[in-house]
Amino acid sequence: MESSLSLDKIAFRFEDAPVLQGVSLELSPGSLLGLVGPNGSGKTTLLRLAAGLLKPTRGRVILDGEPMERMSRSEIARRLALLPQNPNLPPSFTAWEVVMMGRTPFLGFLSREGAADRAIVGRAMEMARCRHLAERRMEELSGGERQRVIMARALAQQPEVLLLDEPTTHMDLQHQIAVVELVAELVRGGLAALGVFHDLNLAACYCTRLAVLSQGRLVAVGTPEEVLTPELLSEVFQVELCLTSHPEGGMPAVLPPGPRGNGQARLSPREVADLPGIGPHPDPLPGGEGVVESPLPEGDGRGVCEMDGNPERGRLRCSVN
């Protein structure tokens, strides 16, 4: 099938620092591609490149068979919608007005909306479960409600390609699932979607394919089962995780290492002792004298004290008989 959006050997540098190198991705209608990877791996940059908000240093982005750099902003916006991560929303505008902005690329010069636009906006808000918020001002909405309004605005663009930057941030679990299920349903209807996901389990449950970014390079692309392997996870995320499978769907599920931990992200006792406020007093005691209060271990009160380390910052070790 012809792909809706393809990234062709994309490289991007920010002030001479390479952010992305040689990334190629194909996104076809009816697929939800999940982009995962640790912080700073270039996920959001890749999404912004795919949305045409950044121009790649090398390579090109092709939307509907046409190179994006040759398309106008409104041509892009009629086919591709972006769900940003932390959008600024004018506090005194109503949810309805914000969703109506999704019709901008379709309106004429005078930006007067017609009955058809209003119908589309109403339907988009119903789909994103925020129809009841229509008259509310943005400043009155919670983070999750705002996110649903932005989702409705993206739907009002009637896009062929939907880009999502962590669509479930700030959301309650039921709304997270509702949003991802809505996207999955639209994808079954022929939408091509590319989403950055922080939650590997959500990504594994709903994405048709996953792409893993690490240090600006694509290290794996494939079905969740192919991609989420213990080796890859420990290599990319630098931590041992517990990989199991979903009791119903059988797709991979990633859990934290459990109460015993894996000993990786721990500080040694030595490091803890050197933390400010916890370790030995940073200033040497004046004149080599000082009082240290400490509960004495059980014993008859007699014992030995000995000094180790240098005289200024040493430890006084006392043992009690």
Place this chain on the structure above:
Amino acid sequence: MVEVAAAKVGVTGKRRVYSVGRYGVALAALLMASAAGVMVGKARLDPGTVLAILLSRLPFTDFTPWWPASFEAILLEVRLPRIVMGGLAGAGLSVAGATYQGLFRNPLADPYLVGVAAGAGLGAALAMAMPLPPGLYSLGVVQLAAFLSALLTVGLVYSLARVGRSTPVTTLLLAGVAVGSLASAATSFVMYSQGDKIPVIYAWMLGGFNITGWQQVTLAAPPVVAAALVLSLLGGVANVLQLDEDQARSLGVNVELVKVVLIVCATLATAAAVARVGLIGFVGLVVPHAVRLLWGPDYRSVIPLSALLGAAFLVTADAAARLLPGPQEVPVGVVTAFCGAPFFLFLLRRQKRSVF
């Protein structure tokens, strides 16, 4: 493509942006302000006389003048141009203020933000300080210098603020402040090196309509009217800019182009007004907020309504300035601040929600 098919639309959150009522109210305010402005002054003209003088100027009417000839001159050559100039300046400043508030997403933005005022001041001061032949002054060389210098200053600010292919609004704002201070310093230097010209230059800066005649009106009208029309048409785009630049781009707006058009129009309107009437403060800041408080934040109506109410406000302020007792006419900028600030505070307190 997402099938977002038509569904029956019930109650909606849309405001009636195009409703005629609010424009009727604003127009009525402008008409009343103009009527007051025509009648008030040292020579008091009553409404009947004003109407008769105006009608007598139309073809196919036949009035035997019962009024002194001086009334006709006062009305047609002094009061009317002054009112039209006041209306143009008020409209231009308010439209520019609304535009900059939208462009910078900052409720404190005013028309003088990106260097118009400082530029116009420097141009006017230079023109007044230079030993030019007196004939040039009566031709309006000061106004021309102020206008051109304001445009040049904003152009300089814009080109300094450019980073690669875009012009971030924060950089624009900072460059505006820096270049503005530079131009103000230069103005002060001009004033102090030409000590005898200080009163003239200072009087110009305080603003006023004393020198207004039809010639100045015909020079100021085209840029102000054209800019106000274009900006009114760009209200929908200004709405989308309230999100942020990335969102505006992904909704299909060519943000850099829009920025240039908005800045050019707002600068033309401000410079044309300031060059003729000096640096009148508070109008461009307060009028758009009053419009938002009354009729909501949608820029499709904020911009045209700001033009109408701004014109009404400045015409009223000018009439009030003429009414105030004193050896000299009070500068209109003093009046705009005196009545604008409390009105603004009243609106602000009445509605506690954010209006911007």
